[in-house]
Amino acid sequence: MSLNLLALLGAMLTIATPLIWAGVGELVVERTGVLNLGIEGTMYLGAFVGFLVALRTGSPWLGLLAAVASGVVAGVLMGLFAVTLGLNQHVSGLGLTLLLIAVCEFTFRMLYAGERPTLDTKFDVLLPGVEVLDQHWLTYVAFLVLAPGSWWVLRSTGAGYRLRAVGESFEAADVAGISVSGVRYAALMVGGAFMAVGGAFLTLSVLGSFTLDIINGRGWVCIALVIFARWRVWPAVCGALIFAGTDALQLQLAITPAFGDVPRELMLALPYLAVIVALAVWGRSVRYPGSYLKAHRRA
Amino acid sequence: MTTLSRRGRAGRPVRRLALRLGVVALAASLAACGGTTGEETASNGGDSDAPLIYGVFATPLEEPWDGAIHAALQSAAEDGEIEYKHVDNVNTSDAMERTLRDIAGNESPDAIMGDAFAAEEAVRKVAAEFPDIPFAFGSGEEPVEPNMSVFDNWLQDPAYLAGMLAGGLTKSDTIGVVGAMPIPEVNRIVNAFVMGVKETNPRATVKVSMINTFFDPAAAKQAAEAHVAAGADVLFAERDGVIAAAEEADIPVIGMMVDQHEEAPGHVLTSLLWNMRPTVDAVVEQATGEPAAVDLGEFSFMKVGGSDLAPINTDVVGGVPDDLLARVEERQGQIMDGSFVTPVDESAPGSSIKVSTVEVPEQ
Numbered sequence: 066m067s068l069n070l071l072a073l074l075g076a077m078l079t080i081a082t083p084l085i086w087a088g089v090g091e092l093v094v095e096r097t098g099v100l101n102l103g104i105e106g107t108m109y110l111g112a113f114v115g116f117l118v119a120l121r122t123g124s125p126w127l128g129l130l131a132a133v134a135s136g137v138v139a140g141v142l143m144g145l146f147a148v149t150l151g152l153n154q155h156v157s158g159l160g161l162t163l164l165l166i167a168v169c170e171f172t173f174r175m176l177y178a179g180e181r182p183t184l185d186t187k188f189d190v191l192l193p194g195v196e197v198l199d200q201h202w203l204t205y206v207a208f209l210v211l212a213p214g215s216w217w218v219l220r221s222t223g224a225g226y227r228l229r230a231v232g233e234s235f236e237a238a239d240v241a242g243i244s245v246s247g248v249r250y251a252a253l254m255v256g257g258a259f260m261a262v263g264g265a266f267l268t269l270s271v272l273g274s275f276t277l278d279i280i281n282g283r284g285w286v287c288i289a290l291v292i293f294a295r296w297r298v299w300p301a302v303c304g305a306l307i308f309a310g311t312d313a314l315q316l317q318l319a320i321t322p323a324f325g326d327v328p329r330e331l332m333l334a335l336p337y338l339a340v341i342v343a344l345a346v347w348g349r350s351v352r353y354p355g356s357y358l359k360a361h362r363r364a
Numbered sequence: 365m366t367t368l369s370r371r372g373r374a375g376r377p378v379r380r381l382a383l384r385l386g387v388v389a390l391a392a393s394l395a396a397c398g399g400t401t402g403e404e405t406a407s408n409g410g411d412s413d414a415p416l417i418y419g420v421f422a423t424p425l426e427e428p429w430d431g432a433i434h435a436a437l438q439s440a441a442e443d444g445e446i447e448y449k450h451v452d453n454v455n456t457s458d459a460m461e462r463t464l465r466d467i468a469g470n471e472s473p474d475a476i477m478g479d480a481f482a483a484e485e486a487v488r489k490v491a492a493e494f495p496d497i498p499f500a501f502g503s504g505e506e507p508v509e510p511n512m513s514v515f516d517n518w519l520q521d522p523a524y525l526a527g528m529l530a531g532g533l534t535k536s537d538t539i540g541v542v543g544a545m546p547i548p549e550v551n552r553i554v555n556a557f558v559m560g561v562k563e564t565n566p567r568a569t570v571k572v573s574m575i576n577t578f579f580d581p582a583a584a585k586q587a588a589e590a591h592v593a594a595g596a597d598v599l600f601a602e603r604d605g606v607i608a609a610a611e612e613a614d615i616p617v618i619g620m621m622v623d624q625h626e627e628a629p630g631h632v633l634t635s636l637l638w639n640m641r642p643t644v645d646a647v648v649e650q651a652t653g654e655p656a657a658v659d660l661g662e663f664s665f666m667k668v669g670g671s672d673l674a675p676i677n678t679d680v681v682g683g684v685p686d687d688l689l690a691r692v693e694e695r696q697g698q699i700m701d702g703s704f705v706t707p708v709d710e711s712a713p714g715s716s717i718k719v720s721t722v723e724v725p726e727q
Contacts, residue, residue: 072593076586083582170424179425179435183627190612267582272608274627277426278579316590320540320571322716329546329715333576 068321071196073313078197079271081302081309082204083108083263088287088294088301089215090136090259096219096296097252098232098356099147102158104260105284106165107139111261113169116184116268116275117176125188125269129262132269136261139165140253148249151360162284170277187273201270203262208302211259216298228252232296232354235361245361260284286340293344295351307343311336415474415651417644418467419450422460422482427578428604428621429517430479433502436640437477446648449473461486468494475500475651477644480514488512498655500647504548511655515643517549520556520706521666521699522636522673525692526618527560529633529676530598531568531719532688533616540591541572542584543602546712550574550602553636555709557600562719564691570717571596581605589613598633607632616680623674630681635674642670667700 087108094101101107114135119128139161146157191205192198219225230238231248239245263283268275286308294300315332318324324332419437421430434450441448449471454463460483467473468490479502480487491499491512503514530539539561543550558570571594573587584605591599592613599610599617601624610617611628619627619635643663650656664670673696678684698704707725 069593072590076589076593080586170426174424174426179431181622181624181627271585272581272605274581274604274608276579276581276604277424278577279581281577281580281583313586313590316573316587317593319573319587320590320594320715325715329574329576333574 068314068317073310073317075197075199076313076316077306077310078200078204078208079309080312081305082201082207083266083283084287084290084305084308085207085212085302086203086263086266087260087284088263088290088305089211089298090256090263091287092256092291092294092296092298092301093215093219093228093259094140094252094256095291095357096228096232096354097249098235098354098359099143099249099253100154100158100288100358101140101143101147101253101256101260102155102288103139103143103161103165103257104158104287105280105282106162107136107143107257107260108264108280108284109162109169110135110139110165111264112268112279113173113264113275115261115265117172119184119187119269120182123186125184125186128269129265132261132265133258136257136259137254138257139261140255140257141250143257144246144250144253147360148246148253151362154358154360173275173277181274184269184273188270201266203266203270212298212302219298232356235356235359239361239363249361260287263287289340289344292351293340293347296354300347304340304343307339308336311339414445414447415648416447416449416471417647417651418471418473418476419448419452420454420460420463420467420476420478421450421452422455422479423453423578425450425452429502429578432517432621432638433477433479433640433644436644439641440644440648445645446651454478455482457483457486461490464490465493468497473497475647475655477501477647479503480505496655498647498650500643500650500660507657507659509657511657513647513650513656513658513660515640515660515664517638517671518661518664518708519553519636519638519671520708522671523553523556524560524563524706525673525696525699526600526634526636527557527562528564528692528695529560529684529688530557530600530616530618531561531563531565532685532691533633533682534565534568534596534598536595536597537565537568538591538595539568539570539598539600540588540594540596541570541600541602541713542587542591542606543572543574544578545574545576548710551710551712552708553602554713555711556706558713558717558719558722559707559709559724562722562724563695564688566720568719570713570719572713572715572717575603579604581608585609614681616682619674625674625677629677630679632677633680633684634676637672637674638664639670639672640664642668666696667702 091104111132115128115132118131119125146152147154190199227243231245235245290301290304293304315335319332423430425431425434437448440446454460475498477500487501495511498511500513507514561568575583581604584603585608588606588609597615601607607617607627610631616633619632623635625632643660646663
């Protein structure tokens with residue numbers, strides 16, 4: 066048996082990247098007490114819009130910018146459902162996911178029926194040829210800027226306090242003069258942008274192409290990661306690394322002769338089993354944010 | 365605050381209701397457009413004598429398998445041989461049953477084509493209710509009298525030839541294959557590929573990953589990168605996503621279903637092609653004659669033009685030696701004249717196969 070450890074580490078970082086972007090996005094939103102099940106659709110939208118704009122303009126940078134904008138719009142839509150209208154958050158989020166995926170698939174077919182367009186220029190890896198470190202810049206940003214930045218903002222800044230205050234008790238926040246809707250909208254927009262970048266990472270950095278089902282459940286994995294992390298940034302990053310590391314490991318084990326007799330299905334299930342085990346071990350007696358799933362209405 | 369509350373109580377409910385209704389209507393209309401295309405005629409006109417063939421697909425047309433059937437039906441419509449209507453993303457068994465019954469009962473098609481893998485029973489049930497309409501479906505099961513024919517993509521011929529190329533090109537004697545899942549249609553392609561590798565390189569090892577889904581190019585790319593890390597220097601992309609990995613690793617890759625040369629001109633060596641047109645022509649014959657219950661699988665074989673190898677790209681990274689090309693062309697000639705029949709093996713391939721241990725069945 067010969068495992069290539071460096072390749073394993075490199076793959077782990079790449080696989081974790083979209084999970085960290087979208088997971089941190091979801092975490093920011095959930096800290097205000099809003100569960101955004103629109104995450105899967107928002108990632109899909111980011112992947113599609115980013116790809117479309119990059120394809121039309123030839124610039125992955127413009128694609129990324131458009132993806133960010135689309136994520137903000139998706140956040141506003143979720144805000145319209147869950148904050149302004151105060152609809153059930155589960156229904157709003159799932160509805161948003163269905164809607165966004167349908168809009169993307171519809172537009173893709175209208176524009177490119179039967180074609181398989183690919184980008185001429187996608188984002189290159191930094192430090193090509195250097196093992197482990199030959200990653201996309203969005204991976205570096207995820208680990209070195211996004212995760213520490215959002216941790217610091219949530220912990221130590223006024224914006225972070227307001228956000229957490231709304232999530233813990235919106236009545237108290239309201240009395241203290243914080244605009245509950247304003248904070249929730251802001252979190253949904255910022256979180257939506259992060260989720261969209263997570264999706265766009267797949268089309269603009271990893272693949273350079275768009276296919277249906279491209280997100281394939283990664284958004285739902287992020288929902289589990291956020292609960293596993295109890296709404297804290299670093300545990301969420303660790304969760305993403307555990308999932309990604311197990312996934313990278315199973316990809317290598319699956320083609321290692323010594324593991325030839327292990328059923329493939331078991332191998333493929335490994336990362337999900339890891340998340341379930343992690344949830345079972347560390348995710349018990351979870352204390353949800355005080356205003357989780359509640360719509361704010363002034364009496 | 366008091367003013368706000370009062371205004372809220374008086375004005376909000378009505379406005380909120382209107383907004384909710386508007387949002388629901390918008391969501392419903394958009395969600396409806398996303399999946400099913402509806403009835404989109406791609407024919408030479410409605411009043412011709414050409415038979416009406418209805419395509420009923422379980423997946424969106426962007427899925428390569430149903431896309432190949434759709435493309436062949438479209439080309440037959442463009443040639444004026446048929447009138448063609450289709451509906452796609454009929455993705456549950458009950459939706460398939462309702463849709464088929466609706467079409468067979470109200471549209472009087474001369475034949476219905478599609479894929480039945482996710483709804484074998486539903487398709488057979490409706491076919492039995494309309495014995496005068498030929499049903500021809502992609503299926504893993506047998507035909508049923510009097511009108512239910514089946515087909516499948518039998519790409520073992522181009523897979524074998526692609527395997528010969530891969531075996532001849534690898535210098536590390538390691539080849540990586542990324543497939544969807546160990547089901548018969550994937551297994552026979554991978555197994556034929558492995559036998560082809562053995563013909564040109566008996567020292568080689570073929571490593572096979574399955575991603576257990578038809579669509580997850582990012583996962584397929586990761587699987588391909590694991591192959592590269594394990595030493596593979598030629599890849600076979602049974603699934604999308606692998607070509608991007610080959611491009612980054614600067615190694616040759618073999619594509620699938622359509623000619624993927626344009627996706628990475630310096631790295632795509634060739635592609636396995638599925639041409640459904642001979643199968644469609646056979647169904648048109650039933651549509652204008654008598655319904656039948658036959659296995660149309662052989663219409664996907666290379667010797668009748670049902671499958672092919674895309675032009676071999678000799679400008680691919682590392683180049684292709686002339687003697688290897690000659691061997692592949694010779695074998696292709698034998699497949700075409702029937703003197704070589706590619707063995708069909710539908711058992712699940714191993715994950716790391718030393719080709720020297722593979723038994724190639726005698727013809």
